[in-house]
Amino acid sequence: MRTIDPSCMRKAPILSAPVPPREPLPFFKYLRTMHDNALAGFHEDAFRQPIVEIKYWRLHTFLVSDPDAIRRVLIDNAGNYVKGLVEQRGTTTGSARNFPRPDEAEWRQRRRTMASSFDYGSIKEHSPVIVDAASRMSTRWSTFPRNTIVDIHTEMANLTMGIISRILSPSNFAELDQVMQLVSEHKGGEAILDPIDFVPMLDVVWKIYRRYRRRRVFRRIESAIDRVIESSAKEKVSSQNPFFERLLQQKDPNTGGGLDTRAIHDQIITILGTGHETAALALMWTWYLLSQHPTQEARLHAELDELLNGRAPEFADIPKLRYTRMVLEEALRLYPPTHTLPWRGALQDDELCGIKIPKGATVSIVPWVLHRHWRLWKHPERFDPERFSADRSSERSLFAYLPFGIGPRVCIGSTFVMTEMVLILATLAQRFRLRLAPHHVVEPQGLISLRARYGMKMTLENRS
Template structure:
């Protein structure tokens, strides 16, 4: 995570104008590719990334009129999804075959794909190739665009909150003293973690969670819910409810100060879901966002234009228009 973020920072220049979402998407793509598949993808990671971007974009369309269209109707969006999925399948299959060949040559890989192929159940059985493929694609999809979207909103909020950004800079200077962060710094970067958590409260990438079906008749908040009812849960709505968060539309990372905790009910904050089916990549995402933010903010301030951005609800909650920012190199300003 840190190595990829440092590489990105080294490519940035003072007063350069960037597309924030594009930069964060490329960064998290590199991180998840290296974590899942190792470092031998060469230029093929862009094929995977482009295909997954198509799937994410077109699924956003499906959340609209697509929900009212029978599944057998091949709309243009669905045809594009099928083509993109075919690309993903072929690339993942190629990687699986390469890992299987490496295993026969007694080469142990440290990436997650190699570990999935080497895993055994209680009876000594392996995952099938299809199961490995499904696990890898699910982790790719869940660990890439969601994190880049959250980081995009994070830079937007920091740009609009000079005092919060100044406090972040002070923490990074104090804790890191000019060096790159490491995993051991995660717990010490308390204000950085609070910024991440508050960003996920205001702009949860998964603004609505996959529906659940009530198994039994229950009453929720005084509302009768018959068995078989489809229930949608929205982190966006709950996390902006004034009953749980005073001044809910205000960006206040201090809400999450462990030394002065506010009375937030369990599951009032649930950007990763909750219970036994909570997102298994939650810890990975929180660490990634914290270390990436620390690495880049240590070097640069991002001034976002325009100052007011409207969110757009698709498969994820993303800015409705491209988010551009001007970079300000802190080290360059110091030496002037």
């Protein structure tokens, strides 16, 4: 492991993050804190111990940050740990019957069906759309007056939204833009834990309300998707939409016929979720980190200038943009958009790190904690893209870094998202650098996604 000069440590900027409380928070303060910002509810031991038990009345969960234990939960004994619903995260009562038992065969079939949308050929096919959209943004930015201040999250969200819309439906992307905005506002802005989850007398009413609210939102989403499917079926005749042409040609592995409406909806919603919000948030945090680290920013610019020399990046350039990718991977470590993986309920007793996990308890794996754990990372609070060099990555367990999860349920769109982010960053960073706007407060807020509470106001600077 490379040693770090202490003098460099003193010069390293202090990055925005909640200060962990020294002791576990009292029950009601814990609820309020987790509802407002899930990142702020973890006390110091969570970042230093391999496993921490969290027990508050109806909530009994184990926060796991040991790579071997994570491997057991997600792979070796995954059948014992059932992925639960959001509303069940805070309402376990000690019975494994509270956890839904998913139809694994159905899930695997849907996974196989979606795989072709994220294979090498599909991603390569979509890369010109990504570069073209980023180039259009670069051209638009170049028309802005000097020292224009933008909210970079809004800019990146609009960019990734447009990319996914044009991939899915080139002639009907405006409709999908509205759908994605609706999904983003509804899902990303939800709290990960709600105090009402702990009020027994409201259990039934609260769950009915949540289901009603989701159905109302998703009815609008599905109606819009139906219109896109109908429009894209017509586009198929003139081969203007290769994505839908391939999608409509897929066969159901059981029936041998074409995909039903639900399968097509599943594919589209998965692509909307992985290619839009995750990429936009990761890019926002990347721009913030680069603005605070001029040395690393200069090295990124040097790689882009040497390899691209002012031209637009291409899919074939991605393996050569090593430092660009390392910057993004380090940003995903420090500020993972999916800061908490879905909680899992134990169907039977088990043991992790020598600690008994009783039947009915939940297990929580939190990338925000895992990626900042003092047992796994040297100076985890520092921005150091070199952590992801080939040599240093080989020294690290695969289960210490989970921005997209791992195992059978790893995010199916992770390769597409990384490709999208590398091409966007390479396109824009050739011409621009961004500086945090004066007096702007940066506060990471852990809701369903890792957002910036006050947005991310930054000043655009033209490198030339």
